Amino acid sequence: MNFSTELLHKYCKAGPRYTSYPTAPYFHESFGPAQWEEELRASQDKGRDISLYAHIPFCDTLCYYCGCNMIATKDYSKAEAYLDVLFREIDHVAGMTSKTRTVRQLHWGGGTPTYLKPDDLRRLYRYIADRFNIAPDAEVGCEMDPRELTLEHVKALRESGFNRVSLGVQDLDDKVQHAVNRVQPEAMIREVYGWIREKGFYSVNFDLMIGLPHQTPETFERTLDKVIAMAPDRFAVFNYAHVPWMKKHQKLIVEETLPQLEQRLALQKLTLEKLTAAGYVYIGMDHFAKPDDELVKAQREKTLYRNFQGYTTHKNCDILAFGASAISQTDDVYAQNVKVLSEYRELIEQGKLPVERGLRIAPEDKLRRDVITRIMCDLELDKASFGHAWNIDFDTYFAAALNELEDMQSDGLVVLAPEKISVTEAGRVFLRNIAMAFDNYLHQQATNIPRYSKTV
Structure with missing residues (x-):
C-alpha cells in the first residue's frame, strides 16, 4: 500500500461513515412510534431475515474519549430496572x-x-431466544470491556x-490509559483473551484507537507489536473524534496532550503498514x-454489506434493535x-415503541445508497450493470460525482475506466472520501450540513 502523508493530509476532512444513507443526522422526529x-407490520412478508441488536448503555467507569450513548454508574439496580423495560420492548416487537x-x-x-452479571447475560439471551427463531449457525456477538470482566462472564456468553466477541483494547500504553481513564494492563488483556480462546469463541476482534492523548508512533508501535502477537481474527482501528x-x-x-494532525497521520500510516505486513x-x-x-x-x-453494525455478510436482513438509542x-x-x-421507560410504559426519530427512504436515496454501498464493500462498480439495475445511464446520472472522482484518480485512489470504477489499494484508506462524491446531501448549503468526524 503506497501513499504519502501528504495524501492523508489532503483528504483529511469531515465526512460520514456511511453506516446508513441518508446518514443519521437527516432522520426526523415526524417519524415516530406509530x-x-x-x-413493522408491512415488512413481515418480504422474505428478509433478521439481525437483532440490543443496547446495554451501562459502564462501571467513564472513559473520557467515549462517543457512545452510555451511563457510567456503580449502581447495578439501574441495569436491573433497564432490563425489565428492555424485555417489554422485545415483547412488543416480537409479538409483531x-x-x-x-x-x-x-x-x-x-x-x-x-x-x-453473568446470570443476567444468560437471562437476556434466553428471553430473546424464546421469542425469535435464531438459526443454529447464527453469528452471535458481544462487545467486552476487559475491566470488571470475569471468567464467569465469558462462560455465560459461550454457554x-x-x-x-469484540474486546476493547484501545492502547496498551500506561500513560495513554491513565489520560483517558481506562486503565487495563497488558496482563489483564492477555488473561481475558486467554479465557475467550479457551472457551472456543469462533471470532475475536480487537478494538484499537488512534489519536488518544500522549499517543506517538513510537508508543503505538509497541502496542501494535503486542496485539499482533496475540493474533486476533480481526482489528477495528478507529480514529478518536474529539x-x-x-x-x-x-x-x-487535556487538548494539549492530543497528537496533532501530522502525528495522527503518521499513526494511521504506521497502523496500515504494520497490520498489512x-x-x-x-x-x-x-x-x-x-x-x-x-x-x-x-x-x-x-456479497459484503454495510449497515449500523458495520461490515456484515448478511445483506438481506432487517435490523430489529432494542434499547435506548438503538437504530x-x-x-x-x-x-x-x-x-x-x-x-x-415512559414510552414503553405507555405501550408505545420508543422511537424518537426516523426516516422513510426515497427512491433516489435507495439508488445512491446502493452505489455508496457497492463502492465501500466491493471496492469496484460495474457501471453498465448498475445502470441496468436502476434503469439509468450511469455516466449521465452521476456526471457530477465522476467529475469529483477525476481528481482522486490523479492521486491514485480510483481508476475510472469506461466500464467501471475501481478503488485502488491506496484508495481503501479514503473510502469515505470516495463515497462522498455520490452523497447528494453534502451538496446542500453549508449551514445545513451536520458536523462529522474526519475521514482519516
Whole structure:
C-alpha cells in the first residue's frame, strides 16, 4: 500500500461513515412510534431475515474519549430496572414479528454489555431466544470491556450461544490509559483473551484507537507489536473524534496532550503498514481481518454489506434493535429509539415503541445508497450493470460525482475506466472520501450540513 502523508493530509476532512444513507443526522422526529409500528407490520412478508441488536448503555467507569450513548454508574439496580423495560420492548416487537422469519445475526453493544452479571447475560439471551427463531449457525456477538470482566462472564456468553466477541483494547500504553481513564494492563488483556480462546469463541476482534492523548508512533508501535502477537481474527482501528461540544465528558481530556494532525497521520500510516505486513487484509473503513475471514471472502465474492453494525455478510436482513438509542432498519425505513433512559421507560410504559426519530427512504436515496454501498464493500462498480439495475445511464446520472472522482484518480485512489470504477489499494484508506462524491446531501448549503468526524 503506497501513499504519502501528504495524501492523508489532503483528504483529511469531515465526512460520514456511511453506516446508513441518508446518514443519521437527516432522520426526523415526524417519524415516530406509530410510523415504526406501521412499517413493522408491512415488512413481515418480504422474505428478509433478521439481525437483532440490543443496547446495554451501562459502564462501571467513564472513559473520557467515549462517543457512545452510555451511563457510567456503580449502581447495578439501574441495569436491573433497564432490563425489565428492555424485555417489554422485545415483547412488543416480537409479538409483531412472524415466527417464520430467521435470525441470522445477534449482537449486543453499549456501553458495556458485560456490565451485566453473568446470570443476567444468560437471562437476556434466553428471553430473546424464546421469542425469535435464531438459526443454529447464527453469528452471535458481544462487545467486552476487559475491566470488571470475569471468567464467569465469558462462560455465560459461550454457554448461551455467543460465538464472537469484540474486546476493547484501545492502547496498551500506561500513560495513554491513565489520560483517558481506562486503565487495563497488558496482563489483564492477555488473561481475558486467554479465557475467550479457551472457551472456543469462533471470532475475536480487537478494538484499537488512534489519536488518544500522549499517543506517538513510537508508543503505538509497541502496542501494535503486542496485539499482533496475540493474533486476533480481526482489528477495528478507529480514529478518536474529539467533539467536546457533543460529548461534555471529553472536556476531561487535556487538548494539549492530543497528537496533532501530522502525528495522527503518521499513526494511521504506521497502523496500515504494520497490520498489512502482519498478513491482515485491509477491508476498508478501519477494519482488518485475516485472509480466511468471512468478511474478506465476502468482499472478494461481492456479497459484503454495510449497515449500523458495520461490515456484515448478511445483506438481506432487517435490523430489529432494542434499547435506548438503538437504530432499527428495514429496506425502506430507519428508526432510532430515544436516548434518554427516563423517556425510553415512559414510552414503553405507555405501550408505545420508543422511537424518537426516523426516516422513510426515497427512491433516489435507495439508488445512491446502493452505489455508496457497492463502492465501500466491493471496492469496484460495474457501471453498465448498475445502470441496468436502476434503469439509468450511469455516466449521465452521476456526471457530477465522476467529475469529483477525476481528481482522486490523479492521486491514485480510483481508476475510472469506461466500464467501471475501481478503488485502488491506496484508495481503501479514503473510502469515505470516495463515497462522498455520490452523497447528494453534502451538496446542500453549508449551514445545513451536520458536523462529522474526519475521514482519516
